[in-house]
Every structure is written in structure tokens, then in C-alpha cells.
Amino acid sequence: MFHRHPSFSILLSAVLLSHLHSTQAADFCVADLTSRMTTTGYTCKNPTNVTADDFVFTTLVRGGNTTNINKAVAVPGFVQQFPGLNGLGLAVARADIEPGGAIPLHTHPAASEMIYVAEGSVTAGFISGAPSNVVYVKKLNKGEVMVFPRGLFHFQANTGEEHATVIASFSNSDPGVQVVSSALFGNDFSSFLVEKTTNIDEAEVKKLKALLGGSG
Template identity: 45%
Template sequence: MEKHTVLLSLVAVLSFCCIAFAYEPAPLQDFCVADLNSPVTVNGFSCKNPMMVQANDFLFRGFNIPGNTSNPVRSKVSPVTAAQLPGLNTFGIAMARVDYLPGGVNPPHYHPRASEIFTLIEGSLLVGFVTTNPENRLISKVLQKGDVFVFPKGLIHFQLNLGNEKALGISALSSQNPGIMTVANAVFGSNPLISSEVLTKAFQTDKKVIDQILSKF
């Protein structure tokens, strides 16, 4: 009986260990300002000498400047990660400003390393995310100014400007480097390209349709 108790206790401890390592580790010092010029490659950025750290390492200016939305999707994501704000390094957080022209869309995408909490500052947006297989359930809502919506880590999500005016959103993400995979870009714009035979069968259409889509990426 005691052996079974010990075994169950060990399994429980190991389970908690797995949970603990499922997220970015807590920093072991006050800060670890990213040394963007360091040749050392680590999971993140290596630390600048603390004695060389300045207030500007913790400052990012320009979040008030709209992003360039002159592109086919009529939106622009302007990130603030450790690459733009070195003082964020090891803190496990990031932000982004998202600008939308009327009809602009932040296309279906996901963040492999972060959940996202999104606040609509101006405008009206249709937002949503899709749950995993086999349900593939769409969770969607129309947001108005001041609304907050959460996109779970790793799930495909999107935003679409429904209004006749520009829209603006601010995202906070639970990783200093959340990453982004835009579904259309990944599937139709990979380097090298995914075989058109694979895409034709996956999307259950003919090669002409696939070739037409591929030409846009």
C-alpha cells in the first residue's frame, strides 16, 4: 500500500513539474535587458551588462503612430516585443498595436507561444477564434469601442473592421516572443512551396484554383 502511495505522490509531483515548465520561466534577477548585438544564441536574448543598462532600455516610443495599412489586407500589426523593447527580455509579455482601414482584416492566424487579450480602442470589429479538431467551433463576437476579447494560445483567430471608419486595437500577449503564423501565408506562401497536388487534395478543388491562389503569394 505504501509503495502505491509513494508512486502516486511521485506522479503528482511530476505532473506539477510539467505544468511549471509549460510557460516561460520566471526571471532570476531584477531584469535581463536584451543585448541585441550579442553573438550568443539562447532561447531568447542574452543579458546586457547590468551596469550598462539605461532608462531607454525600458522605453519604447511611437505606439501612438498608426501603422502603414497600404497593403492587400488593409491592416497593420505593430509589435512591441523584446526585439523592439530590450527591457522586456525574460518578462514573458509583449504588446501590439493593430490598425485597420474600413474593411481591413487581420487574417486568420495564431500565436504558438502566447494567449492574447485584445482591447478595441476605436471602431467596430468582428473578431473570433476556432476551437481545435474535431469540433472546429467558431467563437465570434462583434466588438465596440472599449470591449475586451481573449484569444487562447495556439488557436486560429481573426479581426475584421465592420465600420466605415478606421479602427484601432491594442493586444497584450503572454510571451516576450509570441510568434505568429498567418494561415494563408504559411499554406500558400511557404518557401519552398507546398506541392500543388497536396493543396489540391487538402482543399478538395482543382489545380487551376490552387495555382491562382498561389500566384497571389
């Protein structure tokens, strides 16, 4: 009859524990948000410190504050807010838009986006790249879906008479975002240069800067 030596049991336990940790590491890489973001994502959180909460995001249950110039708000669930997304190529967001409001023209440089209308209706669209610059616009009702290809300018506007809620998914855990109006008029980009590079009258540029918090 074979008798196991005590040291064999210790060795077996160590091997199994090591295998468990390596399997977890291969299965997922929950973001350690205290680490520095790189082009490949965040450093992995120690698997022994990972909990089910790292894979759950509850912030989208409630909409944000739409009392602003756009009458709309977007609440992101990117890797910075949802660490379990790290390395998975996924992200989520919720947009709430009041009648007459809009999510302004913007782009996600690192991801394609798909939206699902959960409440109300929206008019949504995107602009294809140069030189064609074709505009694709569609009114979407509750339950309908639209996709925006990576990097293209797109928007959602509430042209209906009731509150609209849109749920968005992305093909990158850190899609990035740049809003056209903020990029042009919400910073210290010289009004003179904005005029020269957009052909918008400098007086109008300064008016828009005052409206959006820019200067210069």
C-alpha cells in the same frame, strides 16, 4: 573608538557594487539582441549598459501602412523590437484596420492574446481546437476587450464604417506568429501538395499563390 581600515572601505564598496549588479540582474534581463535567441530568451545585456530607453517602446504611437491586400497592418512590440521585455512574459502590438479590412486568420504558438479596441469597432473571433472546432465570434466596440487562448486560430475584421485601432497584449515576450494564408500560399509549398492536403482545386491554389507571392 573604532577606526575603519582603508581596505575595509574598498572591500565594502566592492561588495555593495556587486550586490547592486546582482540585484539588477535578478530584477530584469534586458535582451542583448546581438546574442542568439534560445528557448529561454536572449542573453542579458550588461546592467551597466542598461538605460531607461530599454524599458520604453514608442513605435505604437503611430499606426503602420494599411495600403495592402488586407487593408490592415500589425506593428509588433515583441522582445526583438522591445528588449526590456526579455524574460517578463509580456509583449504588445498595435493593429490598424480600415473598413473592409482584416487581420487574417493566424495563430501565436507561444502565447495567449488579449485585445483592446482603442478606436472604431471590430468583429473578432477564434476557433477552438479539434475535434469540436467551435467558432467564437463577437463584435467589439471601442473600449471592449477579448481574449484568444494560446495557439488557437483567430482574427480581427473591420466590419464598420470607420478606421479601427486595436492594441494587443501577449503572455510571452516572443509569441511567434503564423498566418494561415501566407503559410499555404505565400511560399514555395508545392501547389500539388497544397491541393492534396487542403482539397482546394490546384488552379485556385495557383491563383492564390500569384496573389500572395507564392510559387511552386
